[in-house]
Amino acid sequence: MKMIYSIEELKKKEKRSLMSTYRLYRKKILDSTRSGSSVDDIFKPNWFAYDLMDSFLAPIYDKTDTYTINTESMKFPDEDSTQNNLSAGDTSTPSVKKRRESEISEVRAQMKTAVNVLKNISDRPRVEVDEVDLYCQLLAKKTKKI
Structure with missing residues (x-):
């Protein structure tokens, strides 16, 4: 069974996958900081793209009205x-x-x-x-x- 995807579809899937993984790790970090745990107990992701994505996504996700x-x-x-x-x-x-x-x-x-x-x-x-x-x-x- 051969699956044919356009380049645009593959880009969308990759972007969704990256964003989903970023949001998952970000939630884990926020949950670990809210629990009142010490600095050593805060979750630290080891995913290769987290720090890079967080550098430009954090201001948007931290935005409050x-x-x-x-x-x-x-x-x-x-x-x-x-x-x-x-x-x-x-x-x-x-x-x-x-x-x-x-x-x-x-x-x-x-x-x-x-x-x-x-x-x-x-x-x-x-x-x-x-x-x-x-x-x-x-x-x-x-x-x-x-």
Whole structure:
């Protein structure tokens, strides 16, 4: 049984294979660093292409979005009404009440932040980047450096 592949198909298969192997090793490294292990226990790949690929792929895979959050435009229930509802049946000591109030204010601030982040994300247009575009961007970046 003879299999005939075009050069383009073979290039795509090779690229997919390289990218898949890179992502596998990268995940192993990240998992080993998240586990709280010592520096000696962090996974070190011995794959020939990892260091080279990581040199130009790491900035793309490490990329994280940052958001500017405006919590002043959000409307939430008044603090007084919330505190009145909590303290109506509460017979705790004053220190416990203060701690609960501070916890409530922290949770409220976190909720405002989360809502704003979700709003910012939902307002952004979604851009799908396929592997070929990503690969081309990386190649272009490397050739510019050369």
